[in-house]
Amino acid sequence: MGVSVGHCSNPQEEKEAIVPQDTSKRRLSRRDYGSTSVESSSDCPTCQGTGRIPRGQESQLVAVIPCSDQRLKPRHTKLYVCVSVVLCLLICALVLFFLFPRSVSLSPVAIMSAYVFFTPKTVEMNVTNVVNITNENFVTVQACNLDLQVLIYDTIVGRAKVSNVTTIKPRSQKAYTYVVPVTIDDVGLNNYCKSTSIRIHTLFLHLQMTMRVYYLAHSEQLSMDTFEYVDCGTNSTVPHII
Known part of the structure; x- marks a missing residue:
């Protein structure tokens, strides 16, 4: 009766073999989406791989701020504008009152x-x-x-x-x-x-x-x-x- 010798696969080895494949896929997906990691820093055209904006290009860049940002919605804006206008009118009235030539x-x-x-x-x-x-x-x-x-x-x-x-x-x-x-x-x-x-x-x-x-x-x-x-x-x- 013949005995056939076969290679028995270990489940742990199969798991280790699968992990590198998943990791490579995950890295590939990050590179595709322009990740800011060290490995993909060369993909940023503005930073040129340094992670910083070059000096002299600040006026050439445009910052995109979402409409929901609170900086675009300052509080008490109408109140500040009204108070400023009233103060300006009051100062002008006082100047005209005291410096207007009289007889x-x-x-x-x-x-x-x-x-x-x-x-x-x-x-x-x-x-x-x-x-x-x-x-x-x-x-x-x-x-x-x-x-x-x-x-x-x-x-x-x-x-x-x-x-x-x-x-x-x-x-x-x-x-x-x-x-x-x-x-x-x-x-x-x-x-x-x-x-x-x-x-x-x-x-x-x-x-x-x-x-x-x-x-x-x-x-x-x-x-x-x-x-x-x-x-x-x-x-x-x-x-x-x-």
């Missing part, structure tokens, strides 16, 4: 005194007046170049000029005192002022004033016309309202 005005107050003295052909007077300068701005105003002339009817009898007048603080009013010389050389007016038979020698003076003010990087010219009366026959040191 600077002149107003006559009173005659402080009138000093009168006679010469053989003229009547000389030094008339001291007070004028109010009102500043409605929130900045300081510099007043200068005061030009004043005094007329009797249409004849100029006096003139005064002042280069640096005064400085007016914000939202305030300041009284400025000035002296204008008056010379009367008309024969009829000389006789009228020097006459002893007349007790009151009243003259009506027409004052024309111009002044330039500087504020908020610009200049403005102010003007004022007023009338006042003086006694040309005697000294008067008692202030009276114009």
Whole structure:
């Protein structure tokens, strides 16, 4: 009776023989899908096998972010925009309110005194007046170049000029005192002022004033016309309202 000798396969050996085949298939599938493992790093065209982006190519690359990323949906966006707009409008309104040019005005107050003295052909007077300068701005105003002339009817009898007048603080009013010389050389007016038979020698003076003010990087010219009366026959040191 013959005995046939056959090769008996071990189950463990069959398992070891199968494992390498599966591993090779798994590696092949990873390589096909562009895995980032060390073995497949050469498949990345951007990294060029180094795993890093080359310097100088950052501006040439585009990042793809999914729509579900929270960075694309910032929270309280409308609130931040509204608060920013309101703050900008508030700042602009405050700047316009405080820096918007307002009026600077002149107003006559009173005659402080009138000093009168006679010469053989003229009547000389030094008339001291007070004028109010009102500043409605929130900045300081510099007043200068005061030009004043005094007329009797249409004849100029006096003139005064002042280069640096005064400085007016914000939202305030300041009284400025000035002296204008008056010379009367008309024969009829000389006789009228020097006459002893007349007790009151009243003259009506027409004052024309111009002044330039500087504020908020610009200049403005102010003007004022007023009338006042003086006694040309005697000294008067008692202030009276114009």
